[in-house]
Structure formats: C-alpha cells, structure tokens
Amino acid sequence: MGTQHYTEKDILDKSRELIHAFMNKQLLPFKNLLDENFVWVGDYSSQYIQGRENFLKTVELEAALPPLELNQEEYAMLTHERQTWVTYGRFTVTAQGMGDTPLSSKVHFTFVWKQNKEALYLLHANACHVIDEQVQETAPEPAAEESTPQARVFDRTNIEILSGGRMEKIRIKDLNSNVHFLFPGEILYMKSDNKITTIYTDHDSFMARITLNEMEHPHFVRIHNSYLVNIRYITKIRRYKATLADGTQLPIGQTRYKSIQKQISGKE
Structure with missing residues (x-):
C-alpha cells in the first residue's frame, strides 16, 4: 500500500x-x-x-x-x-x-x-x-502562580453573524492561494475585471480568479455587469449610483436601475 x-x-x-x-x-x-x-x-x-x-x-x-x-x-x-x-x-x-x-x-x-x-x-x-496599532492598552501578563488557561487561544471573543442567523460560509481562494471563509454578511461588494474579481469586506480586500456569476447569492444584488453588492449595505440610490454604508459609491446599470430601486425601496 x-x-x-x-x-x-x-x-x-x-x-x-x-x-x-x-x-x-x-x-x-x-x-x-x-x-x-x-x-x-x-x-x-x-x-x-x-x-x-x-x-x-x-x-x-x-x-x-x-x-x-x-x-x-x-x-x-x-x-x-x-x-x-x-x-x-x-x-x-x-x-x-x-x-x-x-x-x-x-x-x-x-x-x-x-x-x-x-x-x-x-x-x-x-x-x-x-492589538490594533491605534489601541494603546495592553493586557498584563498573568502571574506565574495563577491558574492560566494557557491553551485558551481563542478567548475574549458569540459572533454577531452579519447575515443574520446561521448559514454556510463562502470559500474563496485568492490569487496568492490564501483561502478565505466568509459569511455573506462580511462581504460589502465585489468588482469584476475580466476574469478577476476583487472582494471587498469591512476590513480588507483581495482578488480571486472567480466570476460574479459564481458568487451569486440571495444576499447579493447585481447592480452592474461589473458589480455584485450586498443589498444590506446599500443606504440609498440616485440615478445611476448606489451609496453604501461606508460612503462608497458604485455605478448602477441603466437597465437594472428600476428593479434595484424596487428591491431596496423599503430601505430608503
């Protein structure tokens, strides 16, 4: 064998x-x-x-x-x-x-x-x-005699799942071969350029050899041939632009505008 x-x-x-x-x-x-x-x-x-x-x-x-x-x-x-x-x-x-x-x-x-x-x-x-660079506070080292849960690698942390409720994470392999596991609610939007898509999250961005069609999901709306956006982060739309919660403005395709307006009408 x-x-x-x-x-x-x-x-x-x-x-x-x-x-x-x-x-x-x-x-x-x-x-x-x-x-x-x-x-x-x-x-x-x-x-x-x-x-x-x-x-x-x-x-x-x-x-x-x-x-x-x-x-x-x-x-x-x-x-x-x-x-x-x-x-x-x-x-x-x-x-x-x-x-x-x-x-x-x-x-x-x-x-x-x-x-x-x-x-x-x-x-x-x-x-x-x-600890982020902006944060100056530091945690004191525990005394040697204390019973420290030394292997508690992941303490100090029930994640609020941004998508609401439990659901499967999306597995994405980036161009550097790093593998990301993200809840749909962690993704703000995606921008496609030929066969390369840039995924934007609230803390980072990375590129992957993947199409927007492959990334279709009930949480995402196609606002343009090149953009797939998490609908929960769209705060307003104006002809023909969508504004996200962080202030980012993205183009809306003219043929898609009315359908997108209907989808988010309850948000404005």
Missing part, C-alpha cells in the same frame, strides 16, 4: 478543522489531531507547553465553556517539505462579555503539521492575539 498523499487543500482544511473543533469545545477530535510531542506557544512567557498531555491538562475546563464563533477566516500554506507542512492565517472570534457587550479578538496563527504513516498530526502551534 502506498503512502497517503495529502494535497494543499487537505492540509488547509485540516487546519480549519482543528481550529473549529477547539472553538466548538469538541476536545476529543481536537486531541486526536495533536502529535504526542506537540508544542504550544502563546501570548505570554508562561504559555510555552511541551507535550500533548501537558497541553491538554490546561484545557480540561474548556469543554464546559460555550462554543465560540469565527469570522474573517483566512488560511494559507507557507511551505511544504517531504511530510511536513507549515500553514498560517488569521481570524476573529467573539464572546459575550459583561452585560450585552460582545468582546472580540483577532488571532494570528501558525501550524506545523507532520505525516505519521497515513495520518496527519499537529506538531507545533503558535497563536497570538492582535
């Missing part, structure tokens, strides 16, 4: 599977993805853990916590040599804070995978919370 051949997609999907298992507090499948010599490195100097069992001892209480949600997911392959793969990426998680105010946190991560016989295992993980 030949050795199992894993593709780049397999490895990126495995990275996402592991993150989602932890976020959903499914610790058994999470545990089964860790190599016995797994090493974890986190935000603080105390968050350096060698060995799968030592790491798992720190997350025993995680199973009792409510699941978390992710958005703005991005996964990429850094390198691959023989039976070792390095992936990296970023995402945002939120959790309910005091009262009704949700707390959100951006996380950047790096994973090192290795193949052992036919199976894949995570050998090393590093994750850090990101």
Whole structure:
C-alpha cells in the first residue's frame, strides 16, 4: 500500500478543522489531531507547553465553556517539505462579555503539521492575539502562580453573524492561494475585471480568479455587469449610483436601475 498523499487543500482544511473543533469545545477530535510531542506557544512567557498531555491538562475546563464563533477566516500554506507542512492565517472570534457587550479578538496563527504513516498530526502551534496599532492598552501578563488557561487561544471573543442567523460560509481562494471563509454578511461588494474579481469586506480586500456569476447569492444584488453588492449595505440610490454604508459609491446599470430601486425601496 502506498503512502497517503495529502494535497494543499487537505492540509488547509485540516487546519480549519482543528481550529473549529477547539472553538466548538469538541476536545476529543481536537486531541486526536495533536502529535504526542506537540508544542504550544502563546501570548505570554508562561504559555510555552511541551507535550500533548501537558497541553491538554490546561484545557480540561474548556469543554464546559460555550462554543465560540469565527469570522474573517483566512488560511494559507507557507511551505511544504517531504511530510511536513507549515500553514498560517488569521481570524476573529467573539464572546459575550459583561452585560450585552460582545468582546472580540483577532488571532494570528501558525501550524506545523507532520505525516505519521497515513495520518496527519499537529506538531507545533503558535497563536497570538492582535492589538490594533491605534489601541494603546495592553493586557498584563498573568502571574506565574495563577491558574492560566494557557491553551485558551481563542478567548475574549458569540459572533454577531452579519447575515443574520446561521448559514454556510463562502470559500474563496485568492490569487496568492490564501483561502478565505466568509459569511455573506462580511462581504460589502465585489468588482469584476475580466476574469478577476476583487472582494471587498469591512476590513480588507483581495482578488480571486472567480466570476460574479459564481458568487451569486440571495444576499447579493447585481447592480452592474461589473458589480455584485450586498443589498444590506446599500443606504440609498440616485440615478445611476448606489451609496453604501461606508460612503462608497458604485455605478448602477441603466437597465437594472428600476428593479434595484424596487428591491431596496423599503430601505430608503
């Protein structure tokens, strides 16, 4: 029997599977993805853990916590040599804070995978919370004697799903081979230029070799041959332009104007 051949997609999907298992507090499948010599490195100097069992001892209480949600997911392959793969990426998680105010946190991560016989295992993980440059406040490092949930990579974060309710995320591979998983509500609009489409979100933009026809969705409206827009972000239309919530103005095709006006008439 030949050795199992894993593709780049397999490895990126495995990275996402592991993150989602932890976020959903499914610790058994999470545990089964860790190599016995797994090493974890986190935000603080105390968050350096060698060995799968030592790491798992720190997350025993995680199973009792409510699941978390992710958005703005991005996964990429850094390198691959023989039976070792390095992936990296970023995402945002939120959790309910005091009262009704949700707390959100951006996380950047790096994973090192290795193949052992036919199976894949995570050998090393590093994750850090990101503080925007404008934000000057810093979190104090926990005292050494404190019982720190060191493996709680994704704490401080029930995402308000912008689309309303649960739904499948859209998988988009960009021109740099990074794979994005986005709720429809995270996409503001898309602009097509020949066979290349630029996807604009509320925090970023990226290009993908994909057509607007492939991106059709009940949340999006085709306002022009070159533009597909999330209808919830259109605040007003004037002949022949659409204004979005962030002030962006986009052209409306003359033949589409009346139908679009009907679709958003309840918004004005």
